Amino acid sequence: MEIRVCIGSSCHLRGSYEVIEKLKKLVADNALEGKVNLAASFCLGKCGTGVTVTCDGEFWEGVTPETVEAIFAEKVLHTK
Amino acid sequence: MERVFDTKVQLLKYKVLKAVIERAYAGTLEQCMYDIPKEIVPGPKSDMRCCIYKERAVLSERVRMAMGGDSSNPNVIETLPVACDECPMESYFVTPACRGCINHKCMESCPRGAISIDGRTAKIDAEKCVECGRCAKSCPYGAIIELARPCVKACKINALKISEDKTAKIDNDKCVMCGACVQSCPFGAIVDKSYVLDCVEILKEAEQSKRKVYAIIAPAIVSQFKYAKIEQIVEGIKELGFHQVIETAMGADITLGKEMEEFKERDRMTTSCCPSFVMYIERHFPKLVPYISHSPSPMVEIAQLIKRTNPDSKVVFIGPCASKKHEYKLEKTKGAVDCVISFEELQAFLDARGIDVSTLPESPLNNASKYGRIFAKSGGITQGVKELKEKYGLTKEICPLALNGLEQIRVAMLRLNAGKLPENFLEGMACEGGCLNGPLCLSHGDKNVVDVDKYGEQAHEQDIAMSMTLYEMTKNLEEKNKQ
Numbered sequence: 001m002e003i004r005v006c007i008g009s010s011c012h013l014r015g016s017y018e019v020i021e022k023l024k025k026l027v028a029d030n031a032l033e034g035k036v037n038l039a040a041s042f043c044l045g046k047c048g049t050g051v052t053v054t055c056d057g058e059f060w061e062g063v064t065p066e067t068v069e070a071i072f073a074e075k076v077l078h079t080k
Numbered sequence: 081m082e083r084v085f086d087t088k089v090q091l092l093k094y095k096v097l098k099a100v101i102e103r104a105y106a107g108t109l110e111q112c113m114y115d116i117p118k119e120i121v122p123g124p125k126s127d128m129r130c131c132i133y134k135e136r137a138v139l140s141e142r143v144r145m146a147m148g149g150d151s152s153n154p155n156v157i158e159t160l161p162v163a164c165d166e167c168p169m170e171s172y173f174v175t176p177a178c179r180g181c182i183n184h185k186c187m188e189s190c191p192r193g194a195i196s197i198d199g200r201t202a203k204i205d206a207e208k209c210v211e212c213g214r215c216a217k218s219c220p221y222g223a224i225i226e227l228a229r230p231c232v233k234a235c236k237i238n239a240l241k242i243s244e245d246k247t248a249k250i251d252n253d254k255c256v257m258c259g260a261c262v263q264s265c266p267f268g269a270i271v272d273k274s275y276v277l278d279c280v281e282i283l284k285e286a287e288q289s290k291r292k293v294y295a296i297i298a299p300a301i302v303s304q305f306k307y308a309k310i311e312q313i314v315e316g317i318k319e320l321g322f323h324q325v326i327e328t329a330m331g332a333d334i335t336l337g338k339e340m341e342e343f344k345e346r347d348r349m350t351t352s353c354c355p356s357f358v359m360y361i362e363r364h365f366p367k368l369v370p371y372i373s374h375s376p377s378p379m380v381e382i383a384q385l386i387k388r389t390n391p392d393s394k395v396v397f398i399g400p401c402a403s404k405k406h407e408y409k410l411e412k413t414k415g416a417v418d419c420v421i422s423f424e425e426l427q428a429f430l431d432a433r434g435i436d437v438s439t440l441p442e443s444p445l446n447n448a449s450k451y452g453r454i455f456a457k458s459g460g461i462t463q464g465v466k467e468l469k470e471k472y473g474l475t476k477e478i479c480p481l482a483l484n485g486l487e488q489i490r491v492a493m494l495r496l497n498a499g500k501l502p503e504n505f506l507e508g509m510a511c512e513g514g515c516l517n518g519p520l521c522l523s524h525g526d527k528n529v530v531d532v533d534k535y536g537e538q539a540h541e542q543d544i545a546m547s548m549t550l551y552e553m554t555k556n557l558e559e560k561n562k563q
Contacts, residue, residue, distance in 0.1 A: 007389075007550060008324055009314075009444040017546045020553070039557050040550055041389050042294065043324040 001036050001076070004054045008043035011050035018065035019051050026072050036076065083427065086524055089268035090424060093142060095120050097274060097428035100146040104280045105432070116143050138163045142271065149273035155252050156273050156405040157262060164247045164269035167229045171211045174202045177223035189218040234264035236486040237364065256359040258486060258510040259402030259519030272402045272520060276425045282394050282418055283321040291394060292323035294386050296379065298399035299329045299456040300516040302535040303528035304423050311442030316435050317398070318443060327445060328397065329452030331382030333547030336451055336464045338375035340472045348504040351461055353377045355407035357489060357508030365493050376413070378455060379404060383416035388554040394418040398426050400518025403510070422520035449541035456532045458484040458514035461507040468544065480505040485512035
């Protein structure tokens, strides 16, 4: 599984660097290093709504540093 | 709209570049390139040279340079012999201020007997004169002046010679492509090659193939477009067809982090971000080459990072620098950068495409930290090292020195060569003031450093940590994907 976080200027200003830090921690805490690849991308073309995150090509809606944990739980850990 | 440049020579270069780009897009460059000089100098009167025919002959040469220049010449800077024949050869000249005094200190001071008195006025025999300058110093009226060629004076490393036919000639073995001569020649007879047509091709191909082309902009850009906000420039660059605009300063964050890491293993090091500084050591002090940092320059670092996130993309660097046009073709950069254009060329490009950035909406720009952004000024890296050394575990003694301009670099390298330089971390910038005063800047001035410092303070990130994290992250994934 590959999670891509946009690190373009718009998403950066919306907190994409914090999202990356949180995702890194979530991957490590759940021992998913072998299964989840964390990648960066310069602009995924949705500058108006970011932080833009895709998971194997599928867009995750509404990611912010505050919501990322819940979305990760739902989409990756399937605990929600 | 009439653009304002520091010099008329820049305006001329701009007009040529714009005309070339317009025709490249219209697909008529091959047929119409010979019309460009006529279009710019319609006549019937000339105001730059002896006649419009000479002006047009010089402009044809400028067109050639705008189209890439002589590809067999490895130097990115060329002289235009037809444009260069105006400077006087005698380096010391007796002005009419000579009073024809009785003392004749000038005559007495001349070690070669080159001065005679002719009708109560001093006269210098050019054949005998060895240009020692004693006569100029001795004259109580200051009536003897040095008439150095601006290009020779600007070249701090003696790479410019005057050939038999009295035109300037660049010694390619010595030249480090800093571009000081380009900026200094009042006739515009020394010019940097333009690769803007390569950039046009890259963008055209990308439009067809849907490839993403990234523009990486040097931090000095914030001091350049005085008539628009940086966010509008970013939007303008995107309108040219670039997918995204990314700060080269993010690469500078990484270079700074790597250089601090590298320094832990080394006793003494010279920085690698200024290609002219690196080239100067290689060409003038080969014995000192082992001191050069192995960390790639910010331009190469950010381009490599972009290509790790998107291997099919292309990257174009936009900056104030002549020698970056050379650096990106070097083998050690591994093709990370696909083209380099200058701020001057960007202005011509925008206008050729009818994009007035001052009317555009703002597009955000925020990839780098304060430290990467202040790489644009002399002393920027040194400031970064001083402020971050403890945080990044540089426990051993580091004594940084910022070398501002080739003259200071030359003196420091002589001392280093002689084992007499106490400092151990040597930042070198070939241009005085740093990149913000690069030869291909639209504007040069003392205020530029204020703009760069302000831009540094406005950065979202005030530490290089996140840039380093992204470096590691993309690097790790690349390794993983290879396996």
